[in-house]
Amino acid sequence: MLLVLPIFAGITKAQSAKDFFTAVNALDYNAMESMLSNEIDLNIIDNAQFNSKAEAVSRLKTFFSANPVRKMEPLHTGTSKGNTSAYKLAKLITPGGVFRFFVYVETNGGKTWVKEIRIERF
DSSP: OTTHHHHHHHHHSOOOHHHHHHHHHTTOHHHHHHHEEEEEEEEETTEEEEEEHHHHHHHHHHHHHHSOOSEEEEEEEEEOTTSSEEEEEEEEEETTEEEEEEEEEEEETTEEEEEEEEEEEO
């Protein structure tokens, strides 16, 4: 029983910006979608829109099909005082160029949701 408890705790832990970056590196669109809030602020190279989950995933697929991830270098992270929000910033290196990749998350009801993604030229 004691061996099962740590495994269960790992499964039920809240997702984070780090988990979203892991999904991006793997181009796991199902995992990305599961972490998105119902409405997300998505800005891809100066094209900012509020999108539903499905629309956001479609836009991300379009971007990553033209710019597959070669490397993602973490640059900076931050967390609010009450741990209710956080962000992560990375340098995204692709064959199509180098981008600043920003993800903002909020925790609500024990679950962490991606609320904003920005992809800008570095």
